[in-house]
Amino acid sequence: MATPMAVSVPGIQAERDHALDWVKWLALMAMVMDHVWFVLPAEWQDPGYGLRVAGRLAFPLFCLAIAANVARQPAGYPVGIRRYLAGLLLFAMLSQPAYTKFFDNGTLNILFTLALGLPIAAAVQHRTPALIVGAVLCVAIGYAYSSVLAYGFWGVLLPAVLVTAIRSQSSDLFQVLAIVAAVVALLANGALLAVFRDLTAVQYCQVAAIAVAPLLGLLILQIQAPPVRPVGRWMYAFYPIHLLVLSSLAIAWS
Structure with a gap:
């Protein structure tokens, strides 16, 4: 049997994509900066609010990493997608106790949202019957449980929107789809209507960071x-470990 050829997507190469690694590193650093703010002593939080602004880059960039990895998968080769999904679901479950202890907000951690978004993005990229059925199921689950998912229903859809943008990088639609991705990122953060409200300068910076994140990542x-x-895969384990470390620091500082 012939080995499936990799999908040719502008900006996404079959070999190691260093640009994608930079996106992942930026997402990781933004996430850590965001979470560090929560454990700062109260008197440090206002001066340190720039950490929260930087943190708004994290989720859209993680979604972009999902989208770019999906775009790199060979057509008709679902094993990579299944492994990717299995890793996300496994560490989503392993991370939930640490996430609940850290935030205590009644929601599921970001890995559950990314796990639901992955099959939808894969269906947009490969359009096989099995993936389409899986995507429909994930859309239904995302809609039904949007209230307990980090970044809600729109967060589940963002990787698929970004896959569409990646596929169109050499076409005239790229700029339009990049803007659509920015709008969906704002919807996922509940920040689309916030631009019309009386916000502080820092809050407007947060909204701007959310909108800029997909555009920056695509660039x-x-x-x-x-x-x-x-x-690599160590990023899965890093998520719960960094939450536990920060929780310990918060206890020590208090």
Whole structure:
């Protein structure tokens, strides 16, 4: 049997994509900065609100990493998608106790949202019957449980929107789809209507960061980025571990 050929997508190469690694590193750093703010002593939180602004980059960039990884998968080769989904679901469940202890907000952690978004993005990319059925199921689950999912229903759809944008990088639709991705990111954060409200300067900066994040990530994917240490499967374990470490620091500081 012939080996399936990799999908040719502008900006996404079959070999190691250093630009994608830069996107992942940026998402990781933004996430950590966001979470560090929560454990700062009260008197440090106002001066440190820039951490929250930077943190708004994280979720759209993680969604972009999902989308770019899906775009790299060979057509008709679902094993990589299944492994990806299995890893997300496993660490979503393992991370939930640490997430609940850290936030205590009654929601599921971000990995559940990304796990639901992955099959939808894969269906948009490959359009096989099995993936389409899985995507419909994930859309239904995302809609039904949007109130307990981090970033809600729109967060589940964002990786698929970004896959569409990646596929169109060489077409005239790219700019339109990039803007659509920015709007969906705002909807996922509940920030679309916030721009019409009386916000502080810092809050407007947060809204701007959310909108800019998908555009920044898509731009990074198009450049010839220098090599950087790859972000591998250790990123799954990093998520619950960093939450536990920060929870311990919060206890120590209090």
